[in-house]
Amino acid sequence: MLHIVFLLSLILSTSHATVQDFCVADLKGAEGPSGFPCKTVAYVTSDDFVYPGLSEPGNTTNIISAAVSPAFVAQFPGVNGLGLSAARLDIAPGGVIPLHTHPGANELLLVSQGHITAGFISSANTVYQKTLKRGELMVFPQGLLHFQVAAGKSKAVAFAIFSSASPGLQILDFALFASNFSTPLITKTTFLDSTLVKKLKAVLGGSG
């Protein structure tokens, strides 16, 4: 019995230093360059390491016939500081995840249902694309424009996993036509004509 006491004192003397196994985000704390402050370990439970929010399909009744549901650190505090996060893609037949980048992470795409044509454009202006089926993986390097579209006649589902808890998401059309980017500057920096720009801004809600 004495032995147990000695052993437990050993456990206690070292456990203070072992907190940093994980750092579940305290989302009320101030975010810093490496993430959120850690929730006190005493209040951490199994649920902090689990995210059930991607088990249901997103709503694809919209103009892209697709939905992106994120499980970034803001939704899934358990990934804080661990260099991983996820998103679920639901793409109805004919649907599309428009051209976009993740400024802060590489992406690994896993097709879970249906067929998806996916691709990215390199800095050397080469398109790497492939039609993927269930269980296949494709990797998209950080910061490069890429897309996913439904390839068959049935609904497709995929999961994207990112190399950061905060990968970011910059959708090209929204950056251009749903922002406050002024029409003269858009036309000057993209060579798109202003009539088109104004038309797309009207649809997507942009100003400027």
Place this chain on the structure above:
Amino acid sequence: MLHIVFLLSLILSTSHATVQDFCVADLKGAEGPSGFPCKTVAYVTSDDFVYPGLSEPGNTTNIISAAVSPAFVAQFPGVNGLGLSAARLDIAPGGVIPLHTHPGANELLLVSQGHITAGFISSANTVYQKTLKRGELMVFPQGLLHFQVAAGKSKAVAFAIFSSASPGLQILDFALFASNFSTPLITKTTFLDSTLVKKLKAVLGGSG
């Protein structure tokens, strides 16, 4: 037409520097601390960024009624240097992925089919565990012992994504009983009795 020539010369003058968008592994080159040398970009194709090998189930006809199929950099050269890799877990009813660690990566588990009870043990000797269903995610911090077992009466499938292209995999039973770890040292450093150690070594093929 002249304009195009000028523009293309601009493209050319900058494209030399943009190779490092990605670094598809040349698996014949010598690995270093940050990964494998890059395949020449001219020979890179879309297939380098795609891994189809996890689309088929692994063979679960074994004593653990389960299979682990890796898509690490050695199988999937496109993830080299990108801090991501994956594995597929097939777990038949009653099957188990035995207690193990990934010494080099955090893990995000996505259940794709069936139900899985998964958990990990922290440095403070607390077990965080949960029974997960299709579409649910769980995160396992780097280097901590964890497990996955089939929770229901039907087959389960899950995908593990890692925060490294070379996460490593140390299965506790294999480390102890399928290695050349000497029986006297095992008993001394684990308090397991030597009869048990010898029995398990006989099953798993250990020596020493």
Place this chain on the structure above:
Amino acid sequence: MLHIVFLLSLILSTSHATVQDFCVADLKGAEGPSGFPCKTVAYVTSDDFVYPGLSEPGNTTNIISAAVSPAFVAQFPGVNGLGLSAARLDIAPGGVIPLHTHPGANELLLVSQGHITAGFISSANTVYQKTLKRGELMVFPQGLLHFQVAAGKSKAVAFAIFSSASPGLQILDFALFASNFSTPLITKTTFLDSTLVKKLKAVLGGSG
């Protein structure tokens, strides 16, 4: 005199370990995820740490009335492994550096001559922009779309410094219209109409 010998032996015994102060790129070696192999120290000279190539203006006689001259690791081997590189921007009156991203680096812009209006678009679709004069700095976070245009009636010059020796450069128009990105996929993933896409491909040399 004996002392010097002893001291020099001290120098010698430690100098083998100090090579890694720097790692000038051996551009003939195979690049890896962290950069190029190091040139043998014995052959390294002062010139390896100096890049004179940005001292002259780039040629702005082209459709953008601007030029980008890179000093990435491919041009300036001394920055290999040091997390820094540079580029010179020459922008004639009316000129523009079209909307682009650096997938692999943050950027610090220093205006050296004239006036430049510069801006970037965040993931939240907010445009942050400012007209900068000589000696002013602006920072552009990694992977976000940004632009620079001449703001006044005279030529502008700026230097961009990057947080990587290989920042990459993805120019939006070239990615879309000077690549092999198929017109049907462009229109599907950007909502641009195919007539426009074909027209711009004709100008910029795109295929597909």
Place this chain on the structure above:
Amino acid sequence: MLHIVFLLSLILSTSHATVQDFCVADLKGAEGPSGFPCKTVAYVTSDDFVYPGLSEPGNTTNIISAAVSPAFVAQFPGVNGLGLSAARLDIAPGGVIPLHTHPGANELLLVSQGHITAGFISSANTVYQKTLKRGELMVFPQGLLHFQVAAGKSKAVAFAIFSSASPGLQILDFALFASNFSTPLITKTTFLDSTLVKKLKAVLGGSG
């Protein structure tokens, strides 16, 4: 005299930016993924960079005849953010540091007194082990199971230095038998029989 004033103004104008030489932990602040907030520099003293707590032997009167005394960031705030920490191992004759891992750091072991047999098991299930004497070093890669046992008839002392201020410490026996890991799950995921598990839980205080 005027010169000194000018010089000091130079010192002052730059000193604001130099705080980040070090970041002594303010242990009352909220820990984040990269460590604790920094103590205000004005209150930092020489003592913050010194840890005297490992100069005395740990108490080895326990069932392992050994003691581990940590100098992690929780004990030694000066190492915060510096990627270094330490621990002292005292091992009486016959003593043992049981099989364990550091989930968050590589380890360099320096034998200070006596003889120690140390080893680790790789992911490929190979044991690398050696008997070390005073002044010898051994390195243990992150996350791999390893052990240290007294090799001779006299007391041994060693210092472990880690590549993180929070290396963590997962002792296999405590993870299994001093935690709330349920006996059915232990037996299922380790192939140990339940009688043994219950016996070791009784000794080490485990539940579940």
Place this chain on the structure above:
Amino acid sequence: MLHIVFLLSLILSTSHATVQDFCVADLKGAEGPSGFPCKTVAYVTSDDFVYPGLSEPGNTTNIISAAVSPAFVAQFPGVNGLGLSAARLDIAPGGVIPLHTHPGANELLLVSQGHITAGFISSANTVYQKTLKRGELMVFPQGLLHFQVAAGKSKAVAFAIFSSASPGLQILDFALFASNFSTPLITKTTFLDSTLVKKLKAVLGGSG
């Protein structure tokens, strides 16, 4: 119109996760090992990403006939967490930036006006130096002693860019002769004679 609503809901559902594009320093928050906490995005403006403070020359009327003006994170909060910062060097004819190191960053020097002789000393005690003219770049690896002196008869201006938001600046003469470093310890650890040390301390304001 309905479409816009759906699209905007998509925008909203993802925007929470995209904060981490940037992390403008809240300088009133507690600094940590990776930098300052982030300013709330709602209060971030274009001005946070711009630093005008280097557009005017520093005052070179001092004993070194030179001035260093920093744009580190303490002056330019927008660089927080981005691994970049800058400084302006003004060097009058005959002026000198004395021998110094940046303990926390590599440096890229860009000459903006005049001629500068710059150099650094490697761990192997080799001096790499060069006289640079306007538009030329030189790189100085982290932590190595280096200097810049005006090379011609006219004023020189240069900008230094660093691979950290907090590069630090240790000026050799100030470290030795403007600090509380005791004269006996200086002479013992540098072989300089105490008469000289005391004379330079009198000029530079050192104590001890």
Place this chain on the structure above:
Amino acid sequence: MLHIVFLLSLILSTSHATVQDFCVADLKGAEGPSGFPCKTVAYVTSDDFVYPGLSEPGNTTNIISAAVSPAFVAQFPGVNGLGLSAARLDIAPGGVIPLHTHPGANELLLVSQGHITAGFISSANTVYQKTLKRGELMVFPQGLLHFQVAAGKSKAVAFAIFSSASPGLQILDFALFASNFSTPLITKTTFLDSTLVKKLKAVLGGSG
């Protein structure tokens, strides 16, 4: 028996990906920014992870009455890529490790015998120093000038552990007086007088 075969096939299928547990340096390969290429695992032995070279005292019969024996990656290939290395300091009575920096690593000093007065100078020109006895630790942040001198009447021994496999070592006196740093530039950038510089160059072997 069949089970063993199945299990071993599981082992084999995963072992290819587990190489990156460690990366023992192949010192004949070309070093890169992250270290040396890895020795083939099949040829790795326990001896690769052990360094016996610091078990004997260095020769202190020299003008500094001290010796530094490194165990950097060039001497101890097992630390390649692991962010750790070491050195042994032997300091005879009256001996001194002259003022120096490690450009590439933080340092943790462990006193093993005798008494040592050690200190470092911060960027803010503050000296943090302390006299340490056996078993005490002191930490020195990266790139800052620091020193160690024997504090008592008997020999002192200490071990320095670094946060890099290639920490570098720049000894101030050698950088100034044993290099090819020209005397005019030394006097200009340090305010030391040329008579002294020439005298010390004569002793230490400098040129220029």
